[in-house]
Amino acid sequence: MRYFNPATPPYIGRMKLALPLIAAALLSTCDSGETLAAYGAADVTWQLESIDGAPFTADATLSFPAEGRIQGRGPCNSFSGRQTKPYPWFGTGPLRTTRRACPELSEEQAFLAALRAMTLAEVQGDTLILSDDAGREMIFSAAPE
Numbered sequence: 001m002r003y004f005n006p007a008t009p010p011y012i013g014r015m016k017l018a019l020p021l022i023a024a025a026l027l028s029t030c031d032s033g034e035t036l037a038a039y040g041a042a043d044v045t046w047q048l049e050s051i052d053g054a055p056f057t058a059d060a061t062l063s064f065p066a067e068g069r070i071q072g073r074g075p076c077n078s079f080s081g082r083q084t085k086p087y088p089w090f091g092t093g094p095l096r097t098t099r100r101a102c103p104e105l106s107e108e109q110a111f112l113a114a115l116r117a118m119t120l121a122e123v124q125g126d127t128l129i130l131s132d133d134a135g136r137e138m139i140f141s142a143a144p145e
Helices: 010-026 107-116
Strands: 043-050 061-064 071-072 078-082 095-097 120-124 127-131 139-142
Touching: 095 107, 107 139
Parallel strands: none
Antiparallel strands: 043 061, 043 139, 061 071, 071 078, 078 095, 120 127, 127 139
16 A cells, blocks of 8 residues: 655655656766867867976877867877866876887876876967866967868
8 A cells, every 4th residue: 555645746756766867867968069179179289388387398289089089199109088077177087098118208107197187178269278276287289280
C-alpha cells in the first residue's frame, strides 16, 4: 500500500528524480561553443613569447584545431589533448606527447609544466594570455601564416 501525503503533490517525487538528470544535461552544454576556439583563438597558431615574464627563446606553439581540442609543438615534441574548461577558464587535462630527445628538453618540460598549470585564458587581438591564480603567466602571439 502506498502512503499518500496530501501536503506533498505526487509529482514532487518524480521531480526529485529528474532534477539530477536536468542538471547534468545543462552542465554538459556549457562546454559547447564556450572554449577558446569560439573566442578568437581558432584557426591561429600561437607562438609562445614568454613564461612568467621571461622570454622563451625556444620554439613552442599552441593551437585550437577544433572545439575542445588543443595541440602544439614544444621545442622537441608535438602534443595534443583536450581543453577541459569553458572560457575564460583554461585546463588541459592529460596531454599526449611524442617522446623524442633533444638538447632543449628542459625548455620543453618547463613549457608543458606551465601549460598544465594555467587556469585562465584571455584573447586580446593577436595575443593569447594564459595565467593562474598564483600570478604565473604565459604570453603567446599569433604566428604569421
